[in-house]
Amino acid sequence: MPLRIDNVSKRFGTKWVLRDVDLEADRGFVIGVFGPKGCGKTTVLRIIAGLESSNSGSIEMDGVAISELRSKGGVEFIPTIPVSGFWHKALGNRTGDTVDITARQADLLKNALTSDVELLLLDDVFCFFDGRSKREMIADLRREIRSRNKIALIAMNSFEDIFAACDTVAIVANGTVAQAGDPIQVYEGPANRAVAEIFGLNNLFAARRLTSSKAELPEFQTRNGDHRLFARKTDRSALGSLNQDVTLAIRPEHISISFGASFPEDNLLKATITEVQCHGPTTIVHLDSDGLKLQALVLRLVGLxxxxxxxxxxxxxxxxxLRS
Incomplete structure (x- = not known):
């Protein structure tokens, strides 16, 4: 891979912000660095840009130290915060409103995309854009990165923007890259509980296994509500012991709501609707099944x-x- 980040760690004082971060990126790709506020996304970009030093690890581009590409002007970092020295200079040493900042940032992005810069480091650069402008800029970003064979790493706080902008997502959790891959694959197959909690809405609840580890479909009993549920076929190493809690996960869109009966293997539970949140084209329905709290996503809630x-x-x- 042209860009290789290997075992990079960073400590501020006595606090380790990053530990053994590994990440690779190929030319023509946009990589989203995603995680909760304060997880170290920006720090990763700043280390690559040479604005922060790492305590250990290495970063290479095409097999040579990233410092060589930086010295040739091949790396550009565009930050988010408009009150920074960068923005004070970009605004001509005057104060600008959000519209002005957005227009200037759009110019910076366009200039970087059409320049000789090989590696773009973008720190949540779309946060000031309205929906239409953001869609247009993301389309420009993806097109130029592919056609000019560049690499873009973008730290993002918006889950939805990851799918629109990025070919690959790297989930930062507990100071390291917990999982990296195609955004859809990561969404559908989170590697552990930390990723499942961070990357999109999820129903997560504790349960203990009831059946043998050799069972085709393992059966569990939930800690809240004492419901007996079958889960998909699972690797034995993730099942846990019979007396050990594990985490079960199901996305809201995979939960069905009905009035009538269904087959027992559908893990059918009786529940009460406690809240309904309309989000335009979809609706989130909050449910309580004897203490087991669930969220279901439906297009429209009719008759309930x-x-x-x-x-x-x-x-x-x-x-x-899920693994813990």
């Missing part, structure tokens, strides 16, 4: 309201056992 009882189905092939 807060306080009503319903049946919810958790298909076993969508119920995942």
């Amino acid at each position: 309201k807060i306080g009503d009882e319903c049946m919810v189905g958790l298909p076993p092939d969508r119920l995942t056992v």
Whole structure:
């Protein structure tokens, strides 16, 4: 891979912000660095840009130290915060409103994309853009990165923007890259609980296994509600012992809501609707099943309201056992 980040660690005082970060990127790709606020996303970019030093590890581009590419002007870092010295200079030593900042940042992005810069480091650069402008800039970014064979690393706080802008996502959790890959694959197959909590809405709950580790479909009993649920076929190493809690996960869009009965293997539970949140084209329905809190995502909630009882189905092939 042209860009290789190997075992990079960073400490501020006595606090380790990054530990043994590994990441690779190929030319023509946009890589999203995603994680909660304060997880170290910006620090990763600043270390690559040479604005921060690392305590250990190495960064190479095409097999040589990144410092060589920086010395040739081949690396550009564009920050987010408009009150920084960078922005004070960009605004001509005067104060600018959000519209002015957005226009100037769009110019900076366009100039960087069409320049000889090989590696772009973008720190949540779309946060000031409205929806339409953001879509246009993301389209420009993806097109220019591919056609000019550049690499872009972009730290992002918006889950939705990752899918629009990035070919690869690197999830930063607990100071390291917990998982990296195609955004859809990471969404559908989080490597552990930390990734599942960070990357999109998820129903996560504790349960203990009831069946043998050799069972085709493992059965669990939830800690809240004492529900017996079947999960998808799982590697034995993730199942845990019979007396040990594991985390079960299911995305809200995979939970079904109905009035009638279903087959037992659908993990059918009785629940009460406690809250309904409309998000335009979709609706999030909050449910309580004897203490087990769930969220379901539907296009429209028809015939049900807060306080009503319903049946919810958790298909076993969508119920995942996560490593801690």
